[in-house]
Amino acid sequence: MEKLSDFPALQSAITSALVSTTRSASQLANEDLPFHRSLDSTLATSLDRQNARLLTLAERLLGTATAHTETVRPPPRLRDIEAVDGNWRAVVDVVDSLLERADTALDEFTGAVRRLSPGARETGTPERVQQTARPSRIAASLRSRDIEKPQLRFEHVPTNDEAGAFVPLLQSRPHALVAGQDSKGGHPYQAEIEQYTYPASVYTYAEPIPYHPFESTTATFVDTEESMYEMLEELKQATEIAIDLEHHDQRSYIGIVSLMQISTRDKDWIVDTLKPWRRKLQCLNEVFANPNTVKVLHGAFMDVMWLQRDLGLYLVGLFDTHYAARALGYPGGSYAYLLKRFANVDAQKQYQLADWRIRPLPQELLDYARSDTHYLLYIFDNMRNELITKSNLEKPDNEGDKIWDVLVKSSETALQQYAHPVYDTEFGQGPMGWYKLLARTPALLTKEQFSVFRAVHRWRDEVAREQDDSVHYIMPNHQIFSLAKAIPTKKADLLGIAQPASQTVRLRADELVSIIIKAKDDGVDGPEMLEVMSKIEPQFPRKPAAKEEAASHSVAAFVPQASSAAVNGNPTVTSSLPLRSMTSAFWGSAFGSSAHQDRPVSTLNDVSLTVPLPPLTAEVFADPAEMTSTPVKEVEPSSPIPTPASAEEQAPEDDVFVLKQLGKKRKRTEPIDGMAAQSDEVAIPDEESERLREKAERKKAKKEAKRAANAAATNGTNEDAAAGVGEEDEQPFDYASAPSILNPPRVSKEALKARRKKEVNPYAKSMDAPKGLPRAQKERAGRSMTYKS
Template sequence: MDSAELDPFQKKVSAALVQVTRTVAQLSSEDLGFHRTSSSEFTESLDEQSERILALTSAVLKAATAGTDVDAPSLDTEESLEDNWRGVVDVIDSLLEKADACLDEFTGVIKKLSPSQEEQAPVARKAPKFPTTYDYGPSKIPKPQLLFDHKPDNSDLGPFHPLLETKPHASVPLEKSLTQRQIGGVTAYPHPYETEIRNAQYPKSVYQTASPINFLSFEGTTATFVDTLDGVKKMLEELKQAKEIAIDLEHHDVHSYHGLVSLMQISTRNKDWVVDTLKPWREELQMLNEVFADPKILKVLHGSTMDIIWLQRDLGLYVVGMFDTFHAASALGYPKRSLKFLLKKFVDFEADKRYQMADWRVRPLPSGMFDYARSDTHYLLYIYDCMRNALIEASTPEESLIDYVQDRSKNEALQRYERPVYDAEKGQGAGGWYDLLSRNPGGALSKEQFAVFKAIHQWRDEVARAADEGWQCVFPKHMLFKLAQVMPLDMGTLLRTLSPMTPLTKDRAGDLLNTIKKAAAAGATGPEWRDIAPPPKTLPVAVDMEDVDFPIAERYETSQFWGDVLQLQEPSAPASYSAVASLEALRLSLPLPPMPTTVSQAREKLAVTANAQSSPAPKAAPAPAPVPEEPKYFTVKDLGGPRKRKVAPVDTRDEEASTPDILAGPSDESEMTAKQRKKLRKEKKKAKKTAQSASQFEAEPFDYNTADSVLKAAPTAAPSAQQRKKPFNPYVKALDAPSGARKQQRNDAGKSMTFRE
């Protein structure tokens, strides 16, 4: 298929995949469980389609693995897809690797083998794997650390002893440098090159502006893969002749507890080297200290924080006279400080980041990974030249940016490697549980869950140390929190919680289950996470509250809403403290007339008002003591009114007298026609309304002081039958239902019942 036919086919396939992806996302967002329970037909159809998709997927996987050494996983049920997901990922990775190899052949990066060579060639080795979450199973590459002359000992928790056997360019002898002393309250070995690093100064050429030396073309530069001791010695002789060298490392930390330096890249102005650091004689690379510790040779690195640690731990190498371009970018205020940004800015080179997370233990090294490794140092010396000139131009007589970079680079080079010691009780250390809980929401963990979290975290660390694997190969961090929250107490729940389960955990599932049970039982009386959690951050400076001028709220003497309508008056008699406080609170909220504070005051006020309305009368003699009366008997029938009240006749003579003679015609209605009588009645009603409205405006203002008490008001007459209106019921037509129980007959007036008073 040529390119003309490939493009339409690719667009058609992409469009179909996009549509399928959208449909699947739509279906997954629906409540399929609810629809399953609501329709048996839908359930059968869904199961049928699920089996069909699983069958198609299995067929595709078998077709993709035909003729290869990759086994296609068997997908019989939906659960098997989750259990065998790692196998599915392996198939996809193999397809991507084939596509990558075909593209390399198409572009000419790899020369296609002749037919005779293809027939005689053995089975091609698998291309490098890219670690993902599902690649944390058993290592598919034999562990190189098993062949080291000095195998890593993960159980050693003592101070790290430097690997140095000799100390080139020393101002302090090696024996004196390797004497233990107290450092930060802990007995440890000092940095062997501490004195040399502090006293080192950049060569004078670093402080002088010069035109950047152009780098050689990537294809035209000699690149050498060094995997023998003779090759290391030959490279060392050439490095001694250089004035500046660029250094970088590639590290692997998945299938090793402490990690492994897998490659070391070194470049000069005209040559690149890639050194294999996984050889059994890797500690013999200490001979490179003749260049690395030479202060006259400038070592250019980028982001050297971890590189310095790894060089000490694995190779026994130390760097004196380092220039870190990361700190140079910080001094110049660049928006980004990554090596990728510097390569794009100064060289216009895009690094191929496909191999950034590759497994650098693979041997022999593929050409793509080899080129990616050497690109990190091939252009670094040219970038150093450009940044050096920029630092000199941006410096001032008071502040030298070159010195700033030198100080920061010295601090990086003075780092010491210390073994991570696991503290199970307090959780401190590089891989402890304390830091993990502090950076993740662990406040919701109960006592039992917190105890389980600590126990399985320690269990995971012990398993990783014993197997020399990264802790993520036991189970990842999110599974750690999931186990602590679920606290499985049986094997079935444990397997479901950790699905998919890594081989390391599967082989030790019984031990893990016992650990969880013991921790959950012991955690019932243990502490909670909040008891030892870090305290919340406080203000750095204490504030004296007496020195703070708080705003004072001003109050209005009169209401902003009522105005001067209701003026306040002082109470005539002093009240108690509580009464005064209540009055003051009421006055501040809303101005109101003075009100009595007690019932007795209210009664006295009502008595004074009644006396003021009546004329003065002589004081009456005290009434004799009341004599108890005999009980009276009464009949309800006599006191009850009729069932229907009669409407009292309305006297309209006064109204008729007040109505003006506005009609000219017969005075007797019997002599009027029907039309005249109707018109007369309308005019009378109109005149009556006019008179009522006029009387309202002409009446005197109502005096509340002389009005009768509301407490002793006479009961108002009940409204007549005509005045009472049945409330509107909007649902009267909708109540189409059988009638309920019969209403209980009430006792109306007229029934005779006798009571004792």
Template sequence: MDFKATQEQITKALIATTRAATRINKADVPFQRSLNPAAGGALDKQNARLLQLARRLLENAATGADAVGPDLPTVEALDEADKWRGFVDVIDSLLEKADTSLDEYSGVVKRMSPGAEQATAAAAVKPRPNIAAAPSKFLPKPQLQFENVPKNNETGGFHPLLTSKPHAKVPMEQCLQTFKDKRGREQYPHPYQTEIETYEYPNSMYRRIGPKPYKPFESTTATFVDTPEALVMMLAELKTAKEIAVDLEHHDNRSYIGMVSLMQISTRDKDWIVDTLKPWRRQLECLNEVFTDPDIIKVLHGAYMDIVWLQRDLGLYVVGLFDTYHAARALGYPGGSLAYLLERFVKFQAQKQYQLADWRVRPLSKELFEYARADTHFLLYIFDNMRNELVENSDFSKPETNKMQEVLSKSKETALQRYEHPIYDPDLGFGSSGWYRLVSRTPVQFTPQQFAVFKAVHKWRDDVAREEDDSPIFIMPNHALFSIAREMPKDKAALFTVVIHVSPILKNRADELVKIVQNAKASGLNGPDLYATLQRIENIREAERASRYGTAPVPLTVAPSAPSAPAVVVQQSAAPMSLDTSALRANASQFWGGLVPQKDPSPQPNTSLPDISFALPLPPLTADVFADPAADTSPAIPVREPPKFIAKEDRPAEDARTDIFVVKHLGGSRKRKAADALASPSTSTPTSKSADPMLDDEIMLEEDEETARSREKAERKEARRAEKEARRAEKRAAKDAAENADDDEPAFDYASAPTVLHANTPGADKKKDRKGKKGKKKPANFNPYAKLADVPKGLPPKQREKAGRSKTFES
């Protein structure tokens, strides 16, 4: 079904539902229920149906989330706090997955986690005697059958899995000499670092060559490689190619470090799908004869994580990489995902609903098999088109406009990525498995106790995941970590209420986790503050960045996390530089004040803004301030002297003659001017100007009709303004006169004033004479009760009954 049509259908249904709910909310439902028992029964029936729909909707939403929806036995359960918290957990989990999926779809990151595991469709190919087609949640872990079972507790550097080094420029023995990283840990270098850095791409990469057409997708298929014999045959054919396309399918939900579950390889003529879950998977190292061959271009899309996964699981390295993701960014495409490139160049719609499938399932269904093959089947044709565009848009004589060189340099940087064991850092939370990345991206407000609980639960989750060989997300979702840290449950019942989603492992270890929470709560009473710790980490990161660019201070003292902890000193070799040690986040807003009530107040670091006022005013920041006087070689501009004042008596005599003349318009309202002249012939005086225009320095010009109308309009407007100003002056004068008269008014004489007791009777002014005319108005009698009616009136009844119709029932 078309997405747009589905969206319009859902929108119409939501609008109709909202209107119906609003209409029901306005009605007096309890009154209708008490008045009509039949209506009450119908309402109960509809409530039960709506509750069932809500349950189904919640279950479907929780299926794609890392949380379990709350149970809704009755309608009243919707108002309970724990039920509502369950709704929030489901929505938060869905939003986290939506954020990850958007990043993966846009090509920002390679798909990292399958998320909620899906049960694949029934296999359309001939079933193989392997893992049964059962729900993926209950599949046996294939890593338990590997010849080299993965270990999750390594603490040293990652030793490359290579047993030989084909196409080597530097012998393997020299490549395995360890070194110390920036944190003092022992690491092994990249075995092919020299080969990648000194690699020169073939001349064909810098020429425009017509794209070679791909074979029709519908009339071709891929070869499934799941035996050593099939691997040898595939390797022989790959050695004859000039370009190959490679892609991986990864799974990391039921494994701590993850595993490569499938590898797709394509040439110009053929496709292969390699099963990388076989116990003999380490034999795939023989593919280094092709992957490190400098005469073969390896085309991958978004290979940042693929390079690391190949090293970690299969001992494979890539020399001569071309990453189409970097090419898409260099060419300024609006999208960077593989789905976008397939749509742009091939008009092929990738079935992205299989992107998060469980690739451990065997046998592969036809849908999964074809989806995996499509990732590399068209990739070489896309590479041809993008290479030609890069050549056309590159100026090889200028490095800053050489887009091809930019893409190849970034591809080399991607190929030089090196896998390291995920070592947990409980203090600062660094690393891919640490807590710092999670906290830094989440706006949380933690007290020292809550912060201690968060770190302790996070470490417990990581330890359990390593022991059970499951991902930390499978043990406990991220939002549950924050919920436990906020609530700090005291027993199992409170823990299950807070977490909602309880995995089997968490259920079995609930007592252990409760004890961890209570111990962390007690130790965190005087523990480090979240904001001071974040600032401490930021200072360390800033020192590392400064050291990388040679601008770090000689001694950099970082604020300790606790009063008793020693200061951390980072030695550098550059000019001193002071770093801000104020908190990155404040418990109170500088404008609004306190935002979140603190249950356990503790002394916070000074978060006041620095004083940015200056003791001396700055000069105007013009261009002259930043100009270099030594570099200015332009001739000096002569400076004009300011004019001097000369008294009138000292000035030279002027010529009395003048050439100035006035241009006077004639025409327009001639009749009005002629009438004015006849009405007042004596207005001219000996000092007035002559009526003869030729006697004065004036030149009479004929004005057109439009100019005359504009001038008359302006004259009328000026006359109206003068008239209004005159009226205002009269009013002001009358007001001043009245105020002066009030000042002279004599005091009121109460003795001679008439009494109100003998005034005229009320209503005398309403009497009419015999002819029906109203009589002259007379003063009303004094009424001492007249003000009793001046009281606030009550609101009228909401519904007014009318004859013949009742508003009790509205249609």
């Protein structure tokens, strides 16, 4: 197509053909083909031939669609109907790839997206975000890909073996209070952050400045030094900026900052931090350390570390919206929650774990990265106003100032310092150590297993540092436990246990087997696991010698001590770790396994608490309602009174008691100390009893009158009826004189009407039964109101 006007006609023809094909396929699917196959064998043969032809065409189409794409795996093979079900996911992936490529081609054809020439890619234009070509597979951006490590091209390639204190990367310190001060001994901007005073705008209630519509704006992609300096000049004019980072830690030992997003009120930037000259970005300290510019981040604890480690950037005047959400008591503290609350935007969190090293980045990842800062300043405005509204500035010492709390915690976050991860073989301390992994898992290893566990863990750390990969990329944690418990001594056994085995484990399996064998031999005379753990955590004893030693533990023993310090790069282990204990100071042994049965179980008398327990008397377990409703007067007898037997001892096993009859009072015995002797008696008020008695008498008289009237109507000479004989004196039925049921006598209409008038409705008085107990009666303590005790 040479003319744009011809495109609608082509689109209409393609859509019509697709609709017709889809409609025919749906009609065939609705037919009962197996039934028609059974009626006509020639039809079955024709259907099989057409199925084979369609499968062959579909397989050729899939092969053509994946011929010139980045799809790694071969196209799915469709040999039969079962192969379609087995390869359905692969077919869907190919179709998705075709749709995305068509979408990209249509955008380029209509002019919505302009394809970059090779020269434009090298020079770098400010509108790179719109012009970046998307990859054929968006799903590939969600997982780690096998691409060349960008850190190998850095001007300062990481070595991962630094053991001393971290030396800041700063070449200069803009906005320093003391010029020329040596910053190698600590935080380069510690004095500036501690003495910093936030601008008055942070305490000023103002109408939130709305953000620009996301769809109508673009971001500037910064991947050259020239564009970096252009961005810096524009950032110097802003009073508030929003910052966020995208980090990758799968194919790097310490991780690398892959992307940095910066937004002002009017513009967004996306900075490529994987360039070889990445350390030149520390020129941004002219803005990041400027006290006149407020830096807004969300959850900035790790971002502060990563900025120091990779780019030499420091934040003076940090405002963390995560602490603001906590101060305001929001039900959620994530950025996705704030985005939905204030901007009504759903965060696309499926891209959060994407491989941010991919270049060029797909448009979906660029939009996701830009959204992390595009709305952040508007969210900051709303949260600042809410903090001001809910603050009480009249209280002394900033007690009711919520903004003050947020700013103090934000400053503490900005003062964090990065430290090199030093591996501690003996005690496993530090972020890369083995102790946290073992302390969180309820595993009790033997000497040999414990030795193998530490040896394999150290081998994984050394290989990860050497290859500059994550330790989890080399070997997951659960495989270390599996190897320690099985202790394989052959390569085949090791590969069978470490499943799925990474490429590093497969290539260095012989090396790992030799380490396991050596660790097993060293473990025969090595330390016990509990012995080493007791050195790290002195508050739980290895083997208490006496009952007094177990009772000596108190609540004060669990107060954390000073943290471990690093001397000459090596951590010094102290009693600073509030880690798990094998025994509890209040409940005794914390484990029920046989491995800890030899530990003495502490009793309540052995507990030494800082807060004394109240006396455990009977009143503690009594019902509060009962105690308030039935107070008992305390009487001190002058002479000893024999204690009566309990209710269970007095009553026989099959003791049966009867509820109190209606209309009559139960006989009481003499009270003892003001209490009734019959604890199961149900008392009924006198007024209620009198009312029920009168009602029963009226009902009895009414029945007798009705009975006499009926008897007089049937037998006028019946003397018993006239005398009011009861129902129990009824005359026997005379079957001989009874009328025939098959041939009943004819009755006139007048007699029938008279009979109906005399008939009595048997259900008319069904609701006149005696009522149950009134609501005022409640079950008392003791026996329940049943017929058996």
